[in-house]
Amino acid sequence: PAYQERVQGEQQTRVRRLIPGMTTRRWLLFFLCLIGFVYFITSFKVIDAGMRGVVFNIFTGVEDETLGEGLHMVPPIFKKVSRYDIRTHTYTMVQRLEEGAVKGESDTLWAPTSDGLKVGMDMTVRYKPIPERLPELHRGIGPDYEEKVVRPAIRNVARMVVSEFTILDVYSKQRQKIEKQIFDTLQGMFARDGLLCEAVLVRDVIYTKDYED
Numbered sequence: 001p002a003y004q005e006r007v008q009g010e011q012q013t014r015v016r017r018l019i020p021g022m023t024t025r026r027w028l029l030f031f032l033c034l035i036g037f038v039y040f041i042t043s044f045k046v047i048d049a050g051m052r053g054v055v056f057n058i059f060t061g062v063e064d065e066t067l068g069e070g071l072h073m074v075p076p077i078f079k080k081v082s083r084y085d086i087r088t089h090t091y092t093m094v095q096r097l098e099e100g101a102v103k104g105e106s107d108t109l110w111a112p113t114s115d116g117l118k119v120g121m122d123m124t125v126r127y128k129p130i131p132e133r134l135p136e137l138h139r140g141i142g143p144d145y146e147e148k149v150v151r152p153a154i155r156n157v158a159r160m161v162v163s164e165f166t167i168l169d170v171y172s173k174q175r176q177k178i179e180k181q182i183f184d185t186l187q188g189m190f191a192r193d194g195l196l197c198e199a200v201l202v203r204d205v206i207y208t209k210d211y212e213d
Helices: 002-018 024-042 131-140 145-162 167-171 174-192
Strands: 044-047 051-057 070-073 079-085 089-093 109-112 118-129 195-207
Touching (some): 089 145, 118 145, 145 174, 167 195
């Protein structure tokens, strides 16, 4: 014990020589100020243009008020900010490998028609999150809503609507009617989850080789 006390005394003496006047209490105050400064700096969150921030409070859960564009002060230990892009999104399903939402493979939507045949459709759906309902979206689904809601809804609704038409209807002027039916149905489904469907575009129609022959 005596040896350890001597070593500690020598170390404290060296520190005092390096930084004269720095007592143990002053060192403690210095570190507390440093921690406070880091905490203060990390409390600032920037929400970029076209974005909103949803705040999760560890005590009360998801807050109903979102953060708009600009600089905000959010305590980092007690609150977590999730950023959402509220600009228009496009979800595309096409045959070309590098154009659609799923890269590296054909993502054409194949659906059965009322006359028992199959038809493929290249589609683009435009949508965006509703800013006022972001807390609800974050609470119920989360940031990966595109894979959980958007893609399954598009595929399900498109197949359901196309099954009411013949293959000739899909290729003819009825295509606009099909687009409208898909749009109307998607609009209702998206709205339940806090999303706004803006447009549905059937870009191309693809037939099977058996039908072409």
